[in-house]
Amino acid sequence: MKKLSAALALILAFTLLLGSTVWAEGENPNAKATTQGMLFLDNENVYAGMDQSYSDGYIPPVEGGRVRIILPLIPAVGLASQSIIVSPNYGDPDTSPFAFNNVQRTVRKGSHQINDTSTNQEAFLVDMYFNLVKEPQPGRYPLILQVSYNDGTDLVTQDFTVYVTIEGSASTPTPSPSPDAPESPSPEPPVDGGGSIGGGGGGGGSGTPDSQPRILISKYVVNPEVVTAGETFTIQLSLKNSHEKQDVRNVKLTYKSEGTDILPAGDTNILYYPKIKKGAVQEAELQLKVRLDAEPKPQKVLVTLDYEDKNAQALTVTEEIVVEVAQLPRVEYDDPIVPESISAGDSQSLSLNVFNKGKGQIYNVMCQVEVPGLMPEGSAFLGNLEPGGTKLAEMVVYAAMPDVLPPSGGAGAEPQDDVDTDGESGGEVLPQDPQPRAESDEPAADEGVPEGESDTDGTPSEDDFADPLMGGYGPVSGIIRITYEDSFGQVYEDTVDVATVITEPYVPNVPTDTEPTEEPQGFPWWGYAAIGVGVAAIAAGIMLWQRKKRKAWMDDEME
Template sequence: MKKFVSILLVIIMCLSYHFILVVHASTLDTKSDSAVMHEGKSTQAQADKPDNEAGAGAKDEADHKEDAASGASMSEVSLCIDNKNVYEGMQQAYANGYQPVCANGNVTLVLPLISDGKLQQDKITASVDLGATDSSPFVFRSYEKEFNCKPEYINGTGETKDIFLVSFELTLSEKRVNGIYPVIINVTGKDENGIEVQKSFTNFVTVADGIDPNAAASGAADTTQVEETPTSAPVVLVDKSVINTDTVKAGEDFEVTVTLKNTSRQKSVQNLVATVNVPSADIELKNDSNTIFIGKIGTQKTTELTLKFHASKSTADGNYPIEIAMSYDDPKASTLSSTGNFVVTVEQPLDVKLTMPNIDKNVTAGDTIPLTFQVMNLGRSTVYNVRCDVTGDGLSQTKTAFIGNMESGTAGEGETNLFITTLEGKSQYGDTTGTVTLTYEDGFGNEQTQEFSFNTTINKMPDEASTGDEKKEKSASQWWISLAVIGGLIILAGAVSGAYYMGRKK
């Protein structure tokens, strides 16, 4: 047994010694291989070093050239936001904390941009980046438009400024969740050298009328919505109307310029359709159509309509209202309507005729001549307060020949007496001219007159003319009487003397 144990120990010792030798040899081989590999790597590194350095230099040079090229193609024109002024669709300027308007399921986003240099065709292209589709509150569609630099009204006044007024109407999803969402507007253009100008602008849209993100885990949506700040809808009115003639006469054409005004200080109107309605059959619209389309009316701005009409000959005196019904859209495409009217006053042309009475070519001072004036109304309307007056040197009427109101197609008479006096001046008798004035009024109280003249000669009164002749005749007759008396006395004296002589002779 002892012998067996001794042999087993010898065998174990021999195996242990053999294992030590094997491990030692293996270690030497490993060190040798490491030394060879290190030397190979070192040699390869020495060989590759010039190439690496050359490559790095080439890359730096390429980068330098790329940077230089990039710098050479960079435009000097840039775009920035006008943050001082309020434009259409904005409630406040950017400097005062502009927020896109969110209402009625839409977001109105306005970006007024200023260019510090000239862009080709004064035009830019803007597109909207709404972010990730899974969390966005917006309805995704293509939002890309071109905008031109043009004058835009600022601060609700008549003052304008040249601006790129970028504006988008974004539709909100029905399943939108309340929150604040960034919206990026990417703007591109080209300067006069054809170099591209790019810039991005970020706005933040606050959604407060959607689903409450803090709703219960059951998924029940909070139906309570935040009340929006109400804003007045734009209203378009008939501001004024101007007729191209002082008086519209029946049977004539006329033209009216109508001014429409958008009374809103914040909202423009678009796609306006104006419909002209004429209640009277006697007034005819001569335009090709009774509807007129107007693309847009800015805030506090006006536009004009030119309307042509014809009034028939049978149109009675009076005021005729003409209605304009308007339908238009606000900036959110909500359809609105309003109605205005203006009044046209039509007058019938008056046609009044006077038949002059016969007045002698010779009249005598002191005479009273009765006159009758015959008047006919040949027009289509009533004339009022018809009357005749006579004036002239040496002529005096005792009263006005009043005829009164006359219906269309009627005749009337007026009477007066004309007293003949003497002429003014040195010569009291001779030729004179008289004037008959026909006066009447239309239905609006407007007075019209017609004048007629006549000539006559005023002679002396008969008593005055005969007095001188009678005196001459009386003087002549008295001379002959005196002569006859003297002759008679002579004869009588002769007879007496003869008788006496004969008596004595006897």
């Protein structure tokens, strides 16, 4: 009886010691990785939620009917993938302590604090909880985490095995051995990183269970790449059974939008495949359409795959596909404000209101005047325009002056720079005829039309428009060119017609005689002196005559 009690105590002590060390398969120096890959366990550092590193014996904590697994994976140099997909393989349903649930987690690469310091380590940090059955049996159990990622050329699945210890309760009864039962042998110590545990009482160890088959979307193509609101589009999928030993059956593919902007284009959103063989790829095509009022942004399409493994166990996986949705820009304009006429040499402004009546923002809105004879001082850059917004474009243009202004005296006459020696002007300089005629024996088109009258009904014809190469006057027409971009950088261009008249500038008459004329001589001083003497003599004569007349009158009175 003492020997039996000692044996049972030894078995119990050995079972408790099993929880002191936990290895992730692939990192144990005495065990080989189940799958060669580009991810490696970081067994040197302690991450948030861990009490110690894997090399020091990290134990996944079991509490509240569930176990927490923290698995830091360091990517190898050259692995460009920014995310991994993690799913568990619980093992044999009859002996596993884990509650079987369809669990899948996408883990992104990030920078994580280690060892309670300010130092960070770039890693894929897997932090997941797994539920246990209601009354799990004590023991040490393997939990295989299947990690899938793209190594740049192919889809890779790498397995990491973490051992979880379920400790027995102190009140758990110890079974009494049969009197005829042989004495239980002493347990052998476990092999580090092994997938089985030795047991007492003739119990054998359990081997590593087969991994569950997994269907992955190895490739997808959205056609067209950018889908315009209101359009129908397709998604071509490649569904790969990544398992090398098991077929999958009764595969049901269901697809839908994460929101309400994308809808199935057909009568159903379900596809069915009876079987996908091990390692095989099944092609699928999804038909969808985008609502007219869809928001222009990246939209998600959710693809759910329900299937069964060889044991008819139901499995589910959900993937996301991003679809770029765009709204066609809807830009409108009011009538541009253009002056009826512009004098040559003057500057005037043109203006135009731009309205964004679409559902998406437009970018880099620019307006530019392109009219022969009008030189814009610059383009009007309006920047970005929100949906329902409006902006005013103002552009200043300069009416070009003719390069040559020949004097009157016939079309094509040369300017007269010579002046007669007698000082007479050679003629008045007048503005140039807008289009000088070439010398020809045939009469000009406008000969015989009285001066000041027109041979048209007042509507300018095509020949009446000014020639920008000649720098002439008259009606001119052109466009305002408007360019803008959508959110994907696609450039759009619109034009608005404009017309005006370039008129002659005011040029005053300028005489050509430039020699100074001789100023007239002033009245000589001696003339003024003679006039003064004459006036004085006349005054003296008048006074003398009056004196004589008075004397004669006085003499007559005295007589």
